Structure formats: C-alpha cells, structure tokens
Amino acid sequence: MSGLKHLRNRVKSIKSTQKITKAMQLVSAAKLRRIKDRAEALDDYSSILTNIMNDVKLNINFMNLSPFEQKFFNEDIKGKPHLCVVMTSERGLCGSFNSQIIRAVKRDITKYQEQNVQVKLIVAGKKGYDALKGEYSNLIEEYYHITKEKYLPVALGIKNKILSLTEQDKIGSCSLYYNEFKNALMQVMTKLSIFPVEPLGINRPVESTKLPDSPFEYEGSNLVSGLVDLYVVGMIKHGFLQNKASEEAARMTAMDSATRNAGELIDKLTLQLNRSRQAIITTELTEIISGAEAL
Structure with a gap:
C-alpha cells in the first residue's frame, strides 16, 4: 500500500505543477x-534612425564634427577597447x-582577447x-x-554609460547582444553594432568617389550630437523590446512543452x-x- 500512496502523491504533485506551467x-x-x-x-523608428546615421556617415564632412x-x-x-551590451532576462x-x-x-x-583587444561588459538582466x-x-x-x-530608465542608464565611456575615450566600439523576435517559435540571437555605424544596403564601386544623394538636410548646432543621443537610446530600446518579446515567446513555448510532458507523465503514472x-x-x-478452499 505504501507504493500506491507514493504513486498517488506523485500524480497529485505533477498535477499541481501542470496547473502552474499552464x-x-x-x-x-x-x-x-x-x-x-x-x-x-518601434521597428520603423529604429530603422529611420539607422538610415539617418548611415546618411550622416556618407554625406557629412568629418572635419566639421567634434572629436x-x-x-x-x-x-x-584597431586595438581599441570594445564594449559588449548584453541583454538577458531576470527570470x-x-x-x-x-x-x-x-x-x-x-x-x-x-576572440577579442586572442586579438589583444580589451573588453568591457554592460549587463542587463539577472540571468x-x-x-x-x-x-x-x-x-x-x-x-x-x-x-x-x-525598461526605459534602464535604457537611459545604459545610453548614458555608453556615451560617458565614449567621451572618456575608454571604448572604441560597441555591440548589442539580444534575441530578435521572429515568431512564437523562433528567436534569433542577434549582435548589433551600435558604433561605429555600419552602412546598410549601400553598395557603391570602390573607385567611385561620388556620394549617394542624401534625402536629408542637416542644419543647426549640435545636430549630430542630438542624433547620436537619439540613435543610441533608440537602439537600446529596440533591443529591450525585441528581447522581452523573445523572452515571453520562449517562456510560453517552454511552459507549453512542460504542460504536455506533465500530462504524459500523469498518464503513465496513472x-x-x-x-x-x-x-x-x-x-x-x-x-x-485459497482460505475458503482450505476450510
């Protein structure tokens, strides 16, 4: 009978766990x-910011920019410290x-250490x-x-830290690590270069010195500094939201699998x-x- 009690307790425990996972x-x-x-x-906003930064890189005279x-x-x-901004979950x-x-x-x-490049980390998320x-x-x-x-106060804090490290010349480049949400079953680990800004989808011959026509006009003092500020915080916010959506999708899929596994285990134990x-x-x-026959 002790074996039956043990099995009943296991079934009861698994059913309770199944309710939680569901x-x-x-x-x-x-x-x-x-x-x-x-x-x-936020995707369109992030895309526009990236396009503007690429346009600035291709069409503005660097001599007019501050250091x-x-x-x-x-x-x-080459050889300058690299900053990795890592986004994970709290749970x-x-x-x-x-x-x-x-x-x-x-x-x-x-890889960076093998190249004798110093690495710094900014981590968001307990895990x-x-x-x-x-x-x-x-x-x-x-x-x-x-x-x-x-996430907004954290995004602003990370942005301020990145700008501070850049201004103090403690880093030469920065990458953002997060999971890009594709659908409920697919989340892709993504490494995004925040700076230096990389041209996107622009192919021009090496021998050509003519820059592509810019759809934007740049006027005003400290304009590029303002764009840089918007761009960095925009990329951080984009990474946060994509990462959070990926986290919930991954947890939903994991809990669905756990619920089904619990059901199968309950059937076997029953x-x-x-x-x-x-x-x-x-x-x-x-x-x-046997006793009756013995009588």
Whole structure:
C-alpha cells in the first residue's frame, strides 16, 4: 500500500505543477501579444534612425564634427577597447533563451582577447549577470536590474554609460547582444553594432568617389550630437523590446512543452497506479479463495 500512496502523491504533485506551467503559459501569451505590438511599432523608428546615421556617415564632412561625434563613425578601431551590451532576462523557465546569448558573448570575448583587444561588459538582466560575474567580474562595467517591464530608465542608464565611456575615450566600439523576435517559435540571437555605424544596403564601386544623394538636410548646432543621443537610446530600446518579446515567446513555448510532458507523465503514472491496484486486488482475492478452499 505504501507504493500506491507514493504513486498517488506523485500524480497529485505533477498535477499541481501542470496547473502552474499552464498558468505561466497563458500569462506569457498575454504579455507576448502586448509587447509584440510595442516592438513592431518601434521597428520603423529604429530603422529611420539607422538610415539617418548611415546618411550622416556618407554625406557629412568629418572635419566639421567634434572629436566626440567622430568616434561614432570612425572605423579605425584597431586595438581599441570594445564594449559588449548584453541583454538577458531576470527570470528563468524560458528554455535556451539566455544560454544562446551567453554562449555568443563568451565566444566573442575569447576572440577579442586572442586579438589583444580589451573588453568591457554592460549587463542587463539577472540571468546574464549570474552567468558572467564568476568568470568575467573584472570586465563588467555596470549591471542593471530590470524591474517588471520598466525598461526605459534602464535604457537611459545604459545610453548614458555608453556615451560617458565614449567621451572618456575608454571604448572604441560597441555591440548589442539580444534575441530578435521572429515568431512564437523562433528567436534569433542577434549582435548589433551600435558604433561605429555600419552602412546598410549601400553598395557603391570602390573607385567611385561620388556620394549617394542624401534625402536629408542637416542644419543647426549640435545636430549630430542630438542624433547620436537619439540613435543610441533608440537602439537600446529596440533591443529591450525585441528581447522581452523573445523572452515571453520562449517562456510560453517552454511552459507549453512542460504542460504536455506533465500530462504524459500523469498518464503513465496513472496506468502504473491502476496496474498496481489491480495486482493488489488480485492477490487479496487469491488469498481469500485459497482460505475458503482450505476450510
């Protein structure tokens, strides 16, 4: 009978876990719908900022830019320190969501160190910080705790830290690591170069010195500094929203899988429980019949 009690307790425990995973799946699905809309709404804004920065790089005379502004367009970064901005989640239970980012960051850190390039880290999210602090604690410049969905103060903090490190000439380039949301089943680990700004979709012959016609006009003092400020915070916000949507999608998928696995395990244990009960009943009936025949 102790075996039956153990099986009943296991079934009861797994059913309780299944209710939790099902609830987490529904919560993540609701959050995903809301965050997905916000992320898609910011895509056009981020794209326009990137196009403007690329246009500035191709059409503005660098001699007219301040030393601080030139750093965001200068491609001569050989040997200069590199900053990695790593975005992860605060909570787990989301499959390989965090691990694929951590693996990419560690791989790039090893590559930079082999090239004798100093690396600095800005980490957003407890899971990324826990995974990196043991081995790379000396590289971490800043760690940001993300409370619920209030990412804007964190985005502004990261932007200010990036601009401060750039102004102090402590970094020569910066990359952003996050998961790009494709759909509920696919999230792609993405490494985005914040600066130096990389031309997107512009192919012109090497021998040609003529710049493409610019659709923008630039007038006013400190215009490029303002654009740089908008661009950096825009890229950080884009990464945050894409990462958050990917996190909820990954958690929804993981909890759906856990719920189905729990159901299959409950079925197996229930079958085992019924067979055990039948075996006990059969044994008891055999003993009763044998006793009656003995009389």
